[in-house]
Amino acid sequence: LHSEIHQNRFNPAITQKGEKINIFANVSDLDSAKEAKEEGAEGIGLLRSEFLFKEHKPIIRDQIRAYRAIFDLFEDVTVRTLDVGGDKALPYIDIPKEQNPFLGIRGIRLLKTDPKLLEEQLEAILIAADNRPVKVMFPMISTPEEFKEAKDFALNIAREKDIPIDNVRFGMMIEVPSVLFALQEFNTLVDFYSIGTNDLAQYLFAIERTHPTLKIDPHSPILFNVIERIVKEATKPVSICGELAGDTRVIPQLLKTGVQTLSVSSKRIGQIKDKVRNV
Ligand code: PEP
Numbered sequence: 001l002h003s004e005i006h007q008n009r010f011n012p013a014i015t016q017k018g019e020k021i022n023i024f025a026n027v028s029d030l031d032s033a034k035e036a037k038e039e040g041a042e043g044i045g046l047l048r049s050e051f052l053f054k055e056h057k058p059i060i061r062d063q064i065r066a067y068r069a070i071f072d073l074f075e076d077v078t079v080r081t082l083d084v085g086g087d088k089a090l091p092y093i094d095i096p097k098e099q100n101p102f103l104g105i106r107g108i109r110l111l112k113t114d115p116k117l118l119e120e121q122l123e124a125i126l127i128a129a130d131n132r133p134v135k136v137m138f139p140m141i142s143t144p145e146e147f148k149e150a151k152d153f154a155l156n157i158a159r160e161k162d163i164p165i166d167n168v169r170f171g172m173m174i175e176v177p178s179v180l181f182a183l184q185e186f187n188t189l190v191d192f193y194s195i196g197t198n199d200l201a202q203y204l205f206a207i208e209r210t211h212p213t214l215k216i217d218p219h220s221p222i223l224f225n226v227i228e229r230i231v232k233e234a235t236k237p238v239s240i241c242g243e244l245a246g247d248t249r250v251i252p253q254l255l256k257t258g259v260q261t262l263s264v265s266s267k268r269i270g271q272i273k274d275k276v277r278n279v
Pocket residue numbers: 046048083175195196197198199200241242243
């Protein structure tokens with residue numbers, strides 16, 4: 001059975017009712033992107049860019065090269081801008097000690113504390129995109145203003161550096177609960193959404209995702225209700241890129257919410273496609 005699932009990994013995942021579900025991969029660098037290709041990913045749903053350069057602050061030229069290699073590999077790539085803070089640290093980014101790092105300087109909030117870093121990253125991404133339909137995604141967005149600011153920041157870089165970007169798309173992670181109450185406005189601003197169930201669940205249930213003893217119930221109906229509401233209210237494409245999307249046990253429930261794109265770790269792709277075909 002396992003070898004059959006493996007052999008079928010490049011075939012599309014179509015449900016019994018004939019609905020095609022897109023299965024994308026979560027990756028963090030060129031090697032994992034190559035692995036994703038080998039495992040049957042139809043695109044990159046989440047490039048966690050914070051893991052591209054782990055030791056030193058990269059120069060722009062190296063960043064361009066890294067992004068270009070990944071954009072060359074897949075036609076559909078969603079690259080998330082640096083998401084440090086909380087559970088993710090980088091040696092070259094100085095975040096002052098905080099009492100509650102998960103409620104502190106994280107993700108897009110870096111725009112306030114370290115704009116130069118984001119500026120260089122966005123410049124590299126936009127140059128490497130070379131006006132292909134690359135998707136740029138901002139993490140930890142909590143208000144429409146924050147998204148507007150981040151997108152304007154990117155548009156300004158493109159204007160100043162004369163980089164054509166009319167095919168580039170801008171979207172956001174849904175991982176902060178405040179977003180749920182402003183979806184109608186977000187619909188007018190974003191090109192796409194990706195639900196980060198890891199952080200969304202953390203903030204919904206007020207349980208740290210890395211807590212040593214408290215565990216979030218990944219199968220809580222509350223989480224599925226939230227996903228269903230997002231899919232219903234969103235007028236732009238929605239994908240799920242949190243760990244939940246790669247959990248074979250919940251695929252029937254997830255598809256019931258109406259979501260059509262899942263982004264999962266490469267090792268799961270064959271199994272998830274197999275599961276979808278049986279729904
Ligand atoms: C998430 O929060 O669900 C997510 C996909 O992002 P990360 O795990 O990188 O925070």
